[in-house]
Structure formats: C-alpha cells, structure tokens
Amino acid sequence: MTTHRLITGHVSALLVLPEKLDTAPAQAADRSLPGGWTLKAAPDTKTAADIEITTGAAAVTIEQDTVHLRLPAAVAASDTLAYATYTATERIRQQQHKATVHATALIALDGQAVLLIGMKGAGKTSTAIALAARGWTHAGDDLIVLGERGDGGLVVWPGKPTAAIRDPTRPLAPKPRHLLEPFATGPAALARVVRVAVHPDLAQASMTPAVPLSVNERLRLHEMLARYISGLPTPVTGVSGVPYGPVWPLDTPGLARWRSHLITALAGCRFDYLHASDPETAADLLTKEGTT
Structure with missing residues (x-):
C-alpha cells in the first residue's frame, strides 16, 4: 500500500492506495470535479488514513475516522477512483463547514x-x-x-x-x-x-x-x-457500470x-x-x- 495526500473539493485527505495502482485515469478527471483531483507525496506521519482503497467486491465501511472503499480492480484503475474518493471526502468537507x-x-x-x-x-x-x-x-x-x-x-x-x-x-x-x-x-x-x-x-x-x-x-x-454525503452520485460499481450502489455511511x-x-x-x-x-x-x- 502507498500513502498520498489527496487534494480535491477544496479539502485534503490522507489516501492509501494499493501498490502499483494506475491513477492516470483518475487524474484525467481533474476538470470534472470542484477543486480538481490531485495526488501529492504524503509526509511521514503516523496519522490514520482518511480513505483507504482496496480491491475486491464493492463495499463501503467506516472504521473510526477512516473510510474503507473496496472497489473491483478494473474500477479502481478507472476514473471512478476520482469520483469515489471525492465523495469519500464529503465528510471532511462538511466537518469544515463546506x-x-x-x-x-x-x-x-x-x-x-x-x-x-x-x-x-x-x-x-x-x-x-x-x-x-x-x-x-x-x-x-x-x-x-x-x-x-x-x-x-x-x-x-x-x-x-x-x-x-x-x-x-x-x-x-x-x-x-x-x-x-x-x-x-x-x-x-x-x-x-x-x-x-x-x-x-x-x-x-x-x-x-x-x-x-x-x-x-x-x-x-x-x-x-x-x-x-449519502454517496448517491457515485455508485462504487463504477460510473460506466450499472448505476447502483449502497448508501454510504458518511453522515452524522x-x-x-x-x-x-x-x-x-x-x-x-x-x-x-x-x-x-x-x-x-x-x-x-x-x-x-x-x-x-
């Protein structure tokens, strides 16, 4: 797993991705999201990740303050990664009154x-x-x-x-x-x-x-x-797939x-x-x- 600093939607988040995941399609979606979608090198820190991406059957869970997104491998390597992680940062945005x-x-x-x-x-x-x-x-x-x-x-x-x-x-x-x-x-x-x-x-x-x-x-x-914050715009099955996905448990x-x-x-x-x-x-x- 590799750790990055994600900047999107006018907030930043600590993002953990699978090794060697191709993020080029997600970065190409930069102009499709408010505040763009940018990955930067993360500083050495022991802080827990805000978002962790793994591959497998689609699922969304929250453990303490970390949003765990499990995406099919092909979906994780598509532009859906940008849209899904943007949605996952909505809790951070609303905590910051955005x-x-x-x-x-x-x-x-x-x-x-x-x-x-x-x-x-x-x-x-x-x-x-x-x-x-x-x-x-x-x-x-x-x-x-x-x-x-x-x-x-x-x-x-x-x-x-x-x-x-x-x-x-x-x-x-x-x-x-x-x-x-x-x-x-x-x-x-x-x-x-x-x-x-x-x-x-x-x-x-x-x-x-x-x-x-x-x-x-x-x-x-x-x-x-x-x-x-309910995740409705971003089904975790993929933007180009069947338009269905679970309601995300991001709200409080x-x-x-x-x-x-x-x-x-x-x-x-x-x-x-x-x-x-x-x-x-x-x-x-x-x-x-x-x-x-």
Whole structure:
C-alpha cells in the first residue's frame, strides 16, 4: 500500500492506495470535479488514513475516522477512483463547514456570487453562459462547493470548471465538454440564490421572491445538501457500470444539524424563483437586478 495526500473539493485527505495502482485515469478527471483531483507525496506521519482503497467486491465501511472503499480492480484503475474518493471526502468537507451541491455559480460584476439552482435541464448552464457574455465570471457548472465563514457568512468555492453544452444543430448527439472562461480563482461571498426554470413554454418572464421558504423548498434544499454525503452520485460499481450502489455511511447527526443551519443561512440571502422562455431573457433579468 502507498500513502498520498489527496487534494480535491477544496479539502485534503490522507489516501492509501494499493501498490502499483494506475491513477492516470483518475487524474484525467481533474476538470470534472470542484477543486480538481490531485495526488501529492504524503509526509511521514503516523496519522490514520482518511480513505483507504482496496480491491475486491464493492463495499463501503467506516472504521473510526477512516473510510474503507473496496472497489473491483478494473474500477479502481478507472476514473471512478476520482469520483469515489471525492465523495469519500464529503465528510471532511462538511466537518469544515463546506458542502458539495448540485448548482451552477457565477460572480457578478460587483464581485459577489450568485447561486443558480434547479432540476437537471432547468437551464442553469445556458443561463450561466449568457451571463458570462455580459461580463460575469464562471464559478462552477453543475457542481460547486458552498461554505460557511467563521462569522456565519456564506461563500462559494469554485466548482467544476467545465460544462457539457449541446450543439443545437445536433440535438441527439453527445454534448461536447467546454472549458468555462473566465473562471473564478478563489471563493466569493454568496449574495443571492436563484431557482431557475428556463423553457420556451414560459412566455411570461418573472422573478418572484421565495422567502419565506416553503416546506417543499426546504425539502429540496435538504436533498441537495445531503446528496454527496449519502454517496448517491457515485455508485462504487463504477460510473460506466450499472448505476447502483449502497448508501454510504458518511453522515452524522452533527453534520445533519449543520446542514439544517445552512438552509437557514441560505434563507437569509436574497432568494428568488426565475422563470423565462430562454437563457438570454433569464440573463437580462439577473443582470438588471444584480445581487442586491
């Protein structure tokens, strides 16, 4: 076994890997995860590993503070290693008052961050592209890291720096991946949350305050914040395999209470529902109103 320092998702972890494991496919997934995925030489230490990878039938267990991931040999040598170890570090992130969320983020012209949330296909990415054309800075597509400062303020840490953008002339073709530019180089204070719905049937564009949050909205936010700590996005059988895997035992009552606190903090930001027929209209509304 070999020990490495893993840096991903804006935290670091002590990672133990099988000897001679090929990590090149995992390192190639660097641009698919917030904060990248980097291995560095680990200093001599007697500290217990945060994550230990072994090969065999897929399983996830926790012994004291070490996450033990058993992956089939072919899976361990694939890009799934990056996604699985990223998910395994979610406990560390939340212990440090950070959480991986399914959202898109940008930095407005005043330097403050805006979080775009919504279901898959809601128009977050296309709206972000339109905002970047208006001078906003990308801070992550689809996956970002939301954090809390010591004073209780919220910050957005840069998320996934690439986006899959469909070619409108080839609607059934796989979506090519693009590097997002300009891209944030550090965290930014969160000023606004917008749940986006962009669809051609929405003829009347609107911006509606969501505060006070409804019970349904709070449930959706709970699901968003708990998604990664439950391991649901990364079946340990492999990203390219059957989409099934056990629920990971990463959560604790203390972290669940912190996520509830985080929802209260999100409700303290400006929080709106945006409906528009196309991304350009959505971007126009957001640019007009900014983060205030």
